[in-house]
Amino acid sequence: MKMHLTFVTFAFVLAGLTHAQQISTASRTEDLNYVVNIVAKADKFFFATLDPTQFQQAAAALTAKVPTATDAEFYVGLAQLVAMAGDMHTQIFLGTGNTPFLQFPLDLRWLDDGVFVVGAGSAYLNTLGTQIVAVEGMPVSQVVHQLGTTFAHSNDQYLHVEAESYLASQAILQALHIAPDAPTTAFTFQTLTGTQFTLQLAPRGSAGIAMLDPPLAQGPWPDYLNYGNYYTGVLSNSFFYSAPNKMLYAKYNTCEDLPGAPVSAFDAGVLAALDANPVDTLVIDFRGNGGGDEYLLFPLGLGLFERLPALVANPNFRLYLAIDKGTFSSGMYDPMAFVSGFLTNYEKLPPADTNGVFFVIGEPTSGKPVGYGDTVAFTLPGSGGTGQYSTDAVNQDNGVIPNLPSFNPDIPISTRSTDWFARFDPVMAAILARSSGPPAPPSGTAITVNAASFRTDQGVAPGSFAAVFGAFGQTPDQVLVGGVAGKIVSAAATQVNFIVPASAVPGATPISVLAGGAQLASGQFTVSAAGPGIFVLDGTNPQQPGAVENQDSTVNSTGNRAKVGSAIQIFATGYGPLDSKGSAPVRVFLGDLSAQVLYSGPAPGLPGLWQINALIPQGTPTGQLPLFLSAGNLTSNGVTIWIQ
Template identity: 25%
Template sequence: MKKIVAILFVGMMLLTTVGCQKKEENITYQSPREEDLITMVKTLDSKHKNLYAKISKEEFQVEVDKIKENLEKMSEAEFYYSLCHLLTLVGDAHTSIGYSQSKYSYEQGLPFAIAKFEDGWRVMILEEEYKDYLGYKVVGINDVTIDEVYEKSKTIIPHENDAWIDSNFSNTINFKEALEYLKIVQKDEDIILKLKGDDQQEIQIPLRGLTEEEIMSIPLARFEREQTPTTYVTQDIYRFLPLSNETLFIQYNSCQEDPNLSMKEFTKQVKTELEANQYKTIVIDLRYNSGGNSSVINPLLTMLKDKEVTFYTLIGPNTFSSGIMNAIDTQESLNSTLVGLQTGGNVNGYGEIKFVQMKNEPFSYTYSTKYFELIKGYDKDSLYPDIDIAQNYESYQKGLDAEVEWILANNQ
């Protein structure tokens, strides 16, 4: 009898378990969009290393509920930017969202791009008919100053410091739907980019929203420097070149192996170059390195460790994730001096991301699975250079590399 009761009890437990599983699988969502939202929130809640480090769970849920309340009214772009805002509140630049394919396939691009210099933002790309205004200072968009536009954009760019905003600002505000979501312009309102030349006269450039096909076909004018510095970023993952008889330049643009040249083979080439010359200074450029596998550079650092030379490492707003790890590696193993601007990511923070494709919407998001404490007790929001080099517009116009020029001038 006891045996029969036990069997019945186990059977009831199995039925209960199966029933619970079935109930979980048959959750009813009001819409496919709500399913994506709730699934993302559950995934982040259970799998992010520490989702509520910068915002409480209750505060986060309030924002989720706000999105749910307005789901039916939202366009696809409004839903996208609502999710951008939600993830920005997490305060982890590795936890973010983007379109699964080209953003231009879903939103209207605006034909302009800007860059930051020590005296403000200047326009670098415009339609061909407005090429005479390239290099002009950006005053604002419609009735909103560029500083206000910048502050508004911070609400939809997941970041840990302003350097990462600087790096992503231009490619955020040159979409019509982003400006509408941020209430910089009204829906379908004419968009005017306001510029100012050296004579302080204001110039108004009309911006039209363009499809992907249009943005790829219209003639665009790009700011032309008097010359392109040899140290400017290239498509090479890593490369080296002499800057003088005494200075060797090594550029490392992504933390990954070049399929056509392994890091071990590249290291041998650098070693041969060093043995054939009397270099006194080595510059390692990480300004364009936004991450990858932090261990790829190890053979190079091991080889350089015993060299009796002065090392400099270049960093900037595009230095991120494993790029920051490698900058710290050069400090610790080579006693390298950091030169440039603060990095886009932080020293101690979250990373090692996982990608998730949404079931219904054309969005994919990432979240962090680990916390990295690269420097114990470090409490700043970024890796800051030992030597801060301001980005001067006039030097840029002449085709000079400000960081490299400083190193060459101070190591004669």
Template identity: 25%
Template sequence: MKAVKQFLRRGAASFLAAALLCTAVLAAETEKTKAEQRREDLEFLYQTVLVENHPDVFANTPESEFLTLKQDIESRLETESDVEFLLDLIRLTALVGDSHTMISVGGAAEFRCYPFSLILRDGGWYLSTLPAAEQSSLGKRVAAINGLSMEKVLEAFAPLLPADNPVMLARRFRQDCQIADIYEYLGLAKAGEALTLTLEGGRKLALEPVSYAALQEAELAYLSDRITKAPATAAADAYYFAKPLNQNTYYIQYNTCQEAEDLSMEDFAALVQADLDAGSYDRVLLDLRNNGGGSDGVVWPLLEVLRSSMDRGCELVGLIGPATFSSALINAVEIQEMGGVLAGESAGGSVSHFGAVQGFSLPNCGARGQLSSKYIDLNTLLDAGAGRGVTALEPDVSLPQTLADTLNGRDTAVEWLLAHREKLAQKAYPDAPLTRGRFIGQLYEAAGSPAVDGELPPFQDSFGIEWFLPALTWAKGAGIANGAADGTFSAARSITWQEAAVFLTRAAGEDKVPNPAADRRGPLPAALAEGGHRDAVTRAWDLGLLPEQADFTKTPTRAQGLEMAKALSALLK
């Protein structure tokens, strides 16, 4: 099992090969002009960083668009400002369409800012920072910026923002929405002029751009200052902590995918185990809403404790939100793999995504950034990720934080969970590809979920936390699923109709005799006859265990798996 865990484990961010960082050796014998230095930086970014080191740089944008923008940037190397050049590089990098691959704003140029910030709540953008003289407008909803709706402003910002889903796009916008140079670069504001915010109701605020240094000295008012109390689940200055919220609910906050120096994850998991053993909790909340990533394998000792608790009847609920990203996103999908439910808001991270970042810097302007080094395809690594691809991870139970609760120091999601004790359920995703592991789980339930007695995990490539782990043990012990010669099973791989037929007929037993008049009418479809296992396919068809109207040229879906399991259950009665 340790070897399997290591397969998903990713280390903390590292630097690229020495060629990307040892920039000092690039100095020429004669001094270069600024345009020459910029050309060198541009070429280094495009060719060495993106083309040669990104795992699939043209996955989302064709090469022709990169080259067109690169040529456009080259045409103004001698005339544009340092800020404009940096924004050009940021825009070129954002074409990758990868939330992890980016160039940092700042450091290589002096940006100016407007004195405001926004918070996204209740489906709208609200003012969270303003000059003290305008503090009466804090908490007001912004309807437009310089006459453009917020949707249009976000659309205009999108080419500069590294994001692979709308949730991350909004999060990146919130981080950069006050940068005056971006509005000017995008043609949303005239150089040096005030930015006009139109509030809901029609009132307008005009904000002048200032330097970052001046902004630090300005007298500002903050919406957060109006919050007089914090919920028990407020983000703590700790890697992780745990405590009971009441006699039924145990709460764990996991804020970064790293081990604390003063408390290893093994020791922390042991403390959680002791608390769970001593209490009578029927629900555990694992909060990933403040976790932006790190190394996804760090949490495994805790997941093993929670798996044991679930086996004793405790419900696991993972909390996610826009800040849930990278390794924490993987951990959230692992919660679903365990059979747990996700609650809260859609995550900033996508189910499948580029990641495992490495750092880089450009040789002349000093701009720094990070680059993905691999594609993490949870669509094929975990049953819970099957069929979802590069899309924001959605909660099974949507519980968005409201602005009113934020200002009143209340945690919308947790308060709802404390008030609702009913058993929660995952989203069905009926059209998702049916995996081998899930189908065995469906057959196990169709057989009445008999008690299992065997080795856990039953196959070498089992993670040891899957919700269908008892089903795999049952299937192996009953001779329904034997696995490969090397002891693996490939539970996350999509099942074929032929494999489904083999599992079905073995589960049905040899004593079941087909009754064509009652079970099936018509010949075996040609698509089923191809691909091997002809005897099992024919018998499953004659027993009425395969759906008669299915398109057998396509991969079975979860809904079709349930239909086959239902047919098996009826046959076994």
């Protein structure tokens, strides 16, 4: 069966405000009747969970508004009417046809820590890298809740994906009475320092947007980030082989045949590359794949299962299926079919044991594993607006696919704003490190984190710098880790920086913060054998410039770049047990390129500090690149390094 979602970019116009009625009363009535009498009846699941009486009452209420509502108010109301069906595949695409909606010159991305501006028009470049926290004084969480009434959603992932576009539409915000019927709309932004500022934004045309994906950056993306999908508007399926990593990476952006590029050619090409090269790591990346026909990828899956006995004869072989909140419909169903047994059953293959070999990694999907699909597109007869509705049930009562809000990864990896603007892909970093996922997060009234990255999803190692946060009420003078005192480096009423005792044992560990022998706060965190974290020179800079020195011992920066083939010094914390030569095992990556390590171990005379000297490999792209470490199957944060 086919499942598909079209992620629509709103039409851009430079004309006046959309409060005028450009669509006639007769055309509006025609569109409303089409939804009530055609769409709601053609979709045989429309009333699966919806009370028909409730739907008719809502339709009557919208009918009463036909003569007086603005175009935006009426068509947002029509979208809300369709959304009542509760089917994410059945919806009206706002801003299409003869109802173009004014759009702010912002490109937004919903990341793990909020919704951020990743592209902006020239008049609003000061918003790049900031988080949107309010619209017209309304907290963004409330704004998004109201936006969610215009489309069905079964999880926050889908809500956030759609909000990336809807939040930038002035017409929708005005139709929902979040924004006033005025030329500009007030948005409140927040920087990484916590500073907030409010701007009155005016809508512009698409030509006004600059510095898209990623902003604040120069130079090419690392190889594994050079992909198109609904995030970038470029759909192409591609793959490449990395000999140094023995990794075959396949980016599957769309479950559709493209002109001159059928999926069958992609399937055959990946299998041919798998046969022709030694492969320890196979990655099929479904992030941003909005769907199409899931069966187009089944020949690749069939080929993999036919080769599985030979592949697992290599004890290092792993298959990673990457997903995220942009993975929907068939884009979600394909990785589910790989790991659920559905594909082998469909292809009449014997059951295969893929435990410990196949891993789903990334974020929960926006798609719901059990639902509806096989969509049919429609055009509203009055306005020319477009939409789609479902014609088939998907995975209903098949006993294989769990009925959950999302398809969840085996290895959960989130992407934060600091990752995005440092051009760092934590999912691929975890794959390259063969990570089993982040350690358990800290808990209690004393929250302990790696002092280099200040992230709760990274390791804290014995002998490393750590930071503990809390409302201590006074300046602490002692930190006990598993009952052993850590060396305090600096202390304040809300934060203590200290060195974890070298005797700390990996695992769940209690921590207490004291002053004068009295406990001020306590908690628990995970001590890991190694917990790599690279220090950041300016944590308020979205690009996260790393504590990296060039070969001449000057600080690396955009104006002082390292040369390909030269040595760099990286300053970090969290090295694990030293080997017989007194070195700390580590891998250094610039994007997906592995650098030769010249030295890795304690920085002379500086307890807790880890120094790594490495050579920038030949073939490294110039410009801004993400630098990260891998040690003990955990990865560090990603920081920016500049290459010339």
